[in-house]
Amino acid sequence: MSPPPSTPALSVGLIGFGAFGRLIARHLAPHLRVLAHDPFVAADAFGPDAVPADLATAAACPVVILATPVPALRAVARALAPHLRPGALVADVGSVKVVPAAILREELPAHAEILATHPLFGPQSARDGIRGLKLAACPVRGRGGLRAAAFLRRLLGLEVILTTPEAHDREMAVVQGLTHLVAKVLVRMEPLPARMTTRSFERIMEAVGMVRHYAPEVFAAIERQNPFAPQVRRRFLALAAELEAELDADRSVAPRLALVR
Amino acid sequence: MSPPPSTPALSVGLIGFGAFGRLIARHLAPHLRVLAHDPFVAADAFGPDAVPADLATAAACPVVILATPVPALRAVARALAPHLRPGALVADVGSVKVVPAAILREELPAHAEILATHPLFGPQSARDGIRGLKLAACPVRGRGGLRAAAFLRRLLGLEVILTTPEAHDREMAVVQGLTHLVAKVLVRMEPLPARMTTRSFERIMEAVGMVRHYAPEVFAAIERQNPFAPQVRRRFLALAAELEAELDADRSVAPRLALVR
Structure with missing residues (x-):
């Protein structure tokens, strides 16, 4: 400089x-x-x-x-x-x-x-x-x-x-909307594992560390003032629920602790 | 070596x-x-x-x-x-x-x-x-x-x-269970923004890149063969839904495009 x-x-x-x-x-x-x-x-x-x-x-x-x-x-x-x-x-x-x-x-x-x-x-x-x-x-x-x-x-x-403002908000509804959503949920799940961790989980926790101390107004702007954020969040939640249903559906491979005791 | x-x-x-x-x-x-x-x-x-x-x-x-x-x-x-x-x-x-x-x-x-x-x-x-x-x-x-x-x-x-096996599985239900859940959902949302990105979103996408090519058996083991994984996934989904409800509840600050047009 x-x-x-x-x-x-x-x-x-x-x-x-x-x-x-x-x-x-x-x-x-x-x-x-x-x-x-x-x-x-x-x-x-x-x-x-x-x-x-x-x-x-x-x-x-x-x-x-x-x-x-x-x-x-x-x-x-x-x-x-x-x-x-x-x-x-x-x-x-x-x-x-x-x-x-x-x-x-x-x-x-x-x-x-x-x-x-x-x-x-x-x-x-x-x-x-x-x-x-x-x-x-x-x-x-x-x-x-x-x-x-x-x-x-x-x-x-x-x-x-x-x-353009619209192209920006469409992308940020994913980039920031989902990052902050995932981060807020993980913070609410604390304490989280800190030692027995994988590299991929560590990357996610680095992302959480970067956004967790943002002012509440920033979170509000990202999630509420972006006209595309609600639909992106809903799609994320719907896909997660769909995956959960798929995992639930095939119980044939679920752990049967009673059988392995 | x-x-x-x-x-x-x-x-x-x-x-x-x-x-x-x-x-x-x-x-x-x-x-x-x-x-x-x-x-x-x-x-x-x-x-x-x-x-x-x-x-x-x-x-x-x-x-x-x-x-x-x-x-x-x-x-x-x-x-x-x-x-x-x-x-x-x-x-x-x-x-x-x-x-x-x-x-x-x-x-x-x-x-x-x-x-x-x-x-x-x-x-x-x-x-x-x-x-x-x-x-x-x-x-x-x-x-x-x-x-x-x-x-x-x-x-x-x-x-x-x-x-111990139990302590391990409890922590991995979070560390791997949530990492792979989030990664799978994001992969299903592709194409995702690649240029207009934040550092925190990039960290999350690095995590996605690390786990997306795992064999399906590994995903199945992580999510289905870990006895604690279902409850951790459900807690994550419930907290995400709770956050979504909070964002929905206070509509007073939501963008009113009609008013600003």
Whole structure:
């Protein structure tokens, strides 16, 4: 990573300074000036990577990133809309894209460009850096999104996957919807075996470890704000029940402990 | 690994030369003379690691390893019983232990020592060697099992976990029962997303890749021959259904596309 220039060329407004907002600030700070707004964070708690700013100031940057929970997105978009400068690029980072893209299209002025994004990683998987990690990007309005995608690819080393909100949500209903479903169920089954384990079970438990500490809002967004998630979960459960029925059906090979005693 | 001695001190009989039998022969050959018996394998197909032998010859070795599917175990044990030499050690390698331990205790003569084992790996996870991999070992009868466990630890570098058939099957009902259940369901949902993926989903798909090509008998043994597997699967399915009901219950935050259109 190159050293932070003393006077970065561009300012970026960052609305929301939770776990993911901090991660964004850490990786953008070497390249851009980050003006962060979060009414729930004390002014002295923004750390070295971001300058605290009021909503109007953060929203007046040429690029504005919304790192807020999906359910708060409409209120946030509505609040910052009047402060956006002409041609500003607004990007969100939510785990679903159909609903946020629709909200931003509705709430932001027509002159604002929109890039709906989903970084396919969290603070856990980004622990050793973000180079090579994936980010889904949906250009919703204007050409600024493509330039931002090129920036993320070139300067941050992200693998940027251009897609549409619908294609994204269809895939994520499987990728995230099922991962989080399986993980939540396994956590509810704890304590789980930790020593007598197979490599394949260990992989699954690594996945559980990566997602178990996500904020409840992220789980809610993945399972409830993705319009395709319910049908994917139901298909998974139906196939599991079908397999269970198959295993039940052929009892001829079931263990007969009475016979082997 | 030390070079193969020209005249190994000890012969081991290997009954069954399927995928796992071959793996055993490959790793024992540098240390022991492997006499392999498998009526379904042509004499010229045993490769450099094993010498083909008839059942009586293989069964007359001081150590006899049964690498046969669990449902075939009783017939195999019955067939080799008359040929066992006094004090021979017989070990199986099945994915479950309660049923095989009971079968071997019943079918083998009282003078034979018994070690029920479960190598917690398959040809897939052993691709890069078996050093450091885990093996569950249940000494069922006699002290020879403990000496064999020490051999596996010292010469092959395995992590040998001493346990009982019941403790083993209880843990494996989770470790293998759930891994294979989830993997089978995901395989039935294919095609699955391959590019727009998260690290956690990739871990789960790695687990799927490790177990998807297991022989159907292994899946059957894991799910049907483990007396604890059905209750663990049912608990998993019940918790998943419970989570689904919770997600369904609070519809207040569900995506209302009509409202955001």
